[in-house]
Amino acid sequence: MEIYGEYQSIDSDQSLEQLNLSFNPSSIPLKQRWRNNGLSADFLGDYVKTFFPKDESDPTTEYKQAEIKSNVSYIANELLENSMKYSSLNSHAMISIAVYLMPEQIIIQGINEGSEQQWSNLLKIINELQENDPADLFVQRMEQDALGETSSGLGLITMINDYDADLSWKVNTMHSGDKLITTQVKISI
Amino acid sequence: MKKIEDENYCVTLDEDSAKVIMDGVLRLSGAAEFTPIVGFLNDLLALEEKDIEIDLSKLEFMNSSGIAVLSKLMISARQRKSGKITIRGSLSIPWQTKSLKNLQRLLPALELIIE
Numbered sequence: 001m002e003i004y005g006e007y008q009s010i011d012s013d014q015s016l017e018q019l020n021l022s023f024n025p026s027s028i029p030l031k032q033r034w035r036n037n038g039l040s041a042d043f044l045g046d047y048v049k050t051f052f053p054k055d056e057s058d059p060t061t062e063y064k065q066a067e068i069k070s071n072v073s074y075i076a077n078e079l080l081e082n083s084m085k086y087s088s089l090n091s092h093a094m095i096s097i098a099v100y101l102m103p104e105q106i107i108i109q110g111i112n113e114g115s116e117q118q119w120s121n122l123l124k125i126i127n128e129l130q131e132n133d134p135a136d137l138f139v140q141r142m143e144q145d146a147l148g149e150t151s152s153g154l155g156l157i158t159m160i161n162d163y164d165a166d167l168s169w170k171v172n173t174m175h176s177g178d179k180l181i182t183t184q185v186k187i188s189i
Numbered sequence: 190m191k192k193i194e195d196e197n198y199c200v201t202l203d204e205d206s207a208k209v210i211m212d213g214v215l216r217l218s219g220a221a222e223f224t225p226i227v228g229f230l231n232d233l234l235a236l237e238e239k240d241i242e243i244d245l246s247k248l249e250f251m252n253s254s255g256i257a258v259l260s261k262l263m264i265s266a267r268q269r270k271s272g273k274i275t276i277r278g279s280l281s282i283p284w285q286t287k288s289l290k291n292l293q294r295l296l297p298a299l300e301l302i303i304e
Contacts, residue, residue, distance in 0.1 A: 038216045063283075071283070074252075074284055077250075078253055135294065138291055139291075139295060142257065142261065142264060146265070154257055158253050161291065
């Protein structure tokens, strides 16, 4: 098992609330499945929103609720899109996405199986994220992209840059040689 | 006026008023799927010497592939010799306050109005 970043293992009694959704990535083609990413992400966002009720006497609570829903939804959608795009094609393993409400933060966590090559591509991005300022990395990525070079990792960069998220990874090598990759995203409440 | 739409979003190009309006939820699966929308944005950019506007004030969600599309447009816009570029957003849509400011890093002359 390898850990990158400040990965936090979550005991079920630590989280105040949690919701976990799992999918079988190979049952239908990606194109047909794509719309489900948004539906699932919005569902997770809506679910968490419930625990931040609006207070009629405090108008900021209404924005806070919308913001929490939007943050969870954006991050969960990006994690799901990545999982769907970068999973082993022959994998029968499930993809999962979960949200945990902790006392001072929200954890959004995605799990998928990737090939050794897919993991090594992700590891390259992780190293770049750890070594560079995310705002500079954003500009650099977009300028590379404009020159026709393929860029990836933008979803992860925006989570750090725009949402002040803390990202970490746990990776296990399976018997097949494929990697079981857990991506954990923490945002403060 | 030209339109591209599906059940989740509607993108309108209005060449007379030099505007592209994006409404709804834009979460397409990557560069290829965004091609028709990129076409609208490039047509807008090609309106030389005009002040152009991209109105996102009813765009509830956009994924990072969509953010990449807007970002690349900012880089293309650096070549424009005249005419202002405005992006209009809404304070009530949280992703816009968080992510649109990055576009100004790519194009400092961008007028970003979030209200």
